[in-house]
Amino acid sequence: MTQYLVYDVGGTNLKYALMDNGGYIITKGKVASPDNLPAFKQALFDIADQFTDEFEAIAMCAPGKIDTKEKTIYYGGALTYLDGFNLVENLGDRYQVQVSVENDGKAAALAEQWLGKLKGVDTGAMMTLGTGVGGGIIANGKLLHGRDFQAGELSWMLLRASEGVEKVSSYTAILCSAVQMIKRVNESLGNDQLDDGLAAFTAINKWQPEAYDIFSEFCANIAQMILNVQTVINGEKIVIGGGISAQPILIEEINYQFEKLLGSNEMLGGQIIPPDIVAARFQNDANLYGALYALLLQIDSE
Incomplete structure (x- = not known):
């Protein structure tokens, strides 16, 4: 049995x-x-050394802009020390195996394409709602990377240009952030635990006005993001991921807000065919599956 x-x-x-x-x-x-590069490398080595001679290749996904051809991570999201980290030099050469690396949002899309809700879909998108918005676009059956591997970075989609393009609050990074929505709901409830998703969704599911109004606005923002993506890709399916996608009310409200958006303009409603908007199959392990699938695709292509 081949293992990775x-x-x-x-x-x-x-x-x-x-x-x-x-x-x-x-x-x-x-x-x-870890909070620094030397400790990060050592953590990778400590893990790999547990499985000496048990794996034939290494796959990774990470935040940031990922050069999948050169196997290099740039920027690294919150882990800024990963900027310029190359997998061949740091892992491939050390363990004498093939390596691959993919952006975490795109890995989630690949997981759904391989074994989840995007399987068999020619054109669609994955939107992972977390601190920001991770994403992956499937076009003609393949994951879209773009010229500089930047395609699908949905956090930088502009939704509120009139409020100032210099403000991050004008972008989906804030307007479609599940973390920010939950924080706002808990603030409205007077809950000191601002990251308490359970408390937030308990109130939302009870239709408490102060909570539901915030949630409804959040879903309307996501509907706008979906519309903007849909005008470009004309996709069959939009898959919503992230921890909150396990809440049925989320998908229900996003679909409602999308239908409401199309109904607000006769020409828009007549031309835009709604995609299926569904919850992702994979939750916590999505990136592991997607990173592996990226490696398998790389091996197949070679």
Whole structure:
């Protein structure tokens, strides 16, 4: 059985798994993400050394702009020390195996394309709602990277130009941020635990006005983002990911707001065919599956 070592690099945790080529997770774990490059490298080595001679290639996904051809991470999101980190030099050469690396948002899209809600979809998109908006666009059955590997970075979609393009609050990074929405709901409830998603959705599911109004506005912003993407790709399906996608009320409200948006303009409603808007299949392990699938596609192409 062919096995692969897969890393999912996040701002909080460094997750890892030993997986086979069918997507079965043999074993997995996580450690806290280090705050500096030497410690990060050592964490990678400590994990890989546990599985000496058990893996035939290494896959990784990480935040930032990812040069999938040169296997280099740029910017690195919250982990700014990853800027310029090259997988061949740091892992491939050390363990004498093939390596691949993909952006975390695009990895989530690949997971859904491989084994989830985008399977068999020719054109569609994945939108992961978290601190910002991770994304991946599938066009003609393939993940879209763009000229500089920047395609699908939906956090920088401008929704409120009239409020000032210099303000980050005019972009989807804030307007479609699940973290910001939950924070606002808890503030409205007087809850000191601003990151308490359970409390926020308890109020939302009870239709408490102060909570639901914020939630409704959030879903309307997502509907606008979907509309903007849909005008470009004319996709069959939009998959919503992130922890809050497990809440059925989220998908219901986004669909309602999208229909409301199309109904607000006769010409718009007549020309834009609504895509299926659905919750993602994968949650916490999405990036592991997607990173592995990126590696498998790379191996197949070679």
